[in-house]
Amino acid sequence: MSDATREIEALIELMARxxxxxxxxxxxxxxHLIKRRGQVMAPLARAMxxxxxxxxxxxxxxxxxxxxxxxxxxxxxxxxGELCVVEDVADLWAMERGQAFRGRYHVLGGTLSALDAIxxxxxxxxxxxxxxxxxxxxxxxxxxxxxxEGQTTAHYIADALAGSAVRVTTxxxxxxxxxxxxxxxxGTILAALRARKAL
Ligand code: ZN
Numbered sequence: 001m002s003d004a005t006r007e008i009e010a011l012i013e014l015m016a017r018x019x020x021x022x023x024x025x026x027x028x029x030x031x032h033l034i035k036r037r038g039q040v041m042a043p044l045a046r047a048m049x050x051x052x053x054x055x056x057x058x059x060x061x062x063x064x065x066x067x068x069x070x071x072x073x074x075x076x077x078x079x080x081g082e083l084c085v086v087e088d089v090a091d092l093w094a095m096e097r098g099q100a101f102r103g104r105y106h107v108l109g110g111t112l113s114a115l116d117a118i119x120x121x122x123x124x125x126x127x128x129x130x131x132x133x134x135x136x137x138x139x140x141x142x143x144x145x146x147x148x149e150g151q152t153t154a155h156y157i158a159d160a161l162a163g164s165a166v167r168v169t170t171x172x173x174x175x176x177x178x179x180x181x182x183x184x185x186x187g188t189i190l191a192a193l194r195a196r197k198a199l
Contacts, residue, residue: 008034060131062107062124064089072096078104081138085128085157087111087145095143103141106131111149112156125157132166139167146173146191 008030016026033041057063058070065071072078082103086092092105108123120126131137142157144150158168174192175184184192 061092061105062089062109063092063105072104078102079135080104081136082141083128083131083135083137083139084141084143086143087150087153091143091145101141104135108144108153111144111147111153113149120156120160123153125160128157129160132161132164137166139169142168142170144170146187 012023012026012030015021015029016023018026021029033044051066054066055064056066056068058065058073059068060073061070063070063072067074080103082101083106084092084095084101084103085106085108086095087108087110089107092107095101095105106124106128108125108128110118110123112118112120112123132140140157140161142154144154154170161168172195174188174195175181181189
């Protein structure tokens with residue numbers, strides 16, 4: 001095997017570690033990149049080097065950006081008194097795509113798990129509780145995944161805030177927009193029925 005071939009193989013192996021890519025799609029992606037190295041691969045390599053050098057976690061909310069404090073935390077218009085708690089940066093970005101929430105976020109970076117020894121300190125829950133008086137938060141919206149771990153974590157945070165003046169809410173669960181009842185699982189139908197409202 002020539003050095004060049006070895007380097008290409010090494011690139012394919014690295015690409016195959018990306019979420020959603022296996023060895024087969026990594027090979028196709030690398031081949032595509034090599035064929036379009038001028039238009040795609042070189043700009044991609046530059047963008048990756050740039051982000052690798054500058055990306056960091058926001059010291060306040062845990063969002064990923066290129067500054068110590070992210071754009072959302074710096075934006076005074078987003079000091080609405082509402083704080084949305086999410087598990088992962090991907091969830092924060094999904095909420096932002098929806099353009100419905102105009103407050104600030106807190107990224108936990110996971111969920112409580114006795115099995116993996118992930119406790120409140122590992123998730124930055126003390127930091128979350130400290131932000132509430134610091135930023136005059138009146139409502140904490142728990143936008144955690146509808147998994148056992150997500151709901152355990154939501155209950156832990158709600159318990160920690162019980163007795164304080166802050167309002168604790170969660171996202172509604174139910175029938176997705178465009179969803180057909182026949183395709184939903186029993187748990188989703190049950191949650192939707194419980195959260196029914198007057199028409
Ligand atoms: Zn931030």
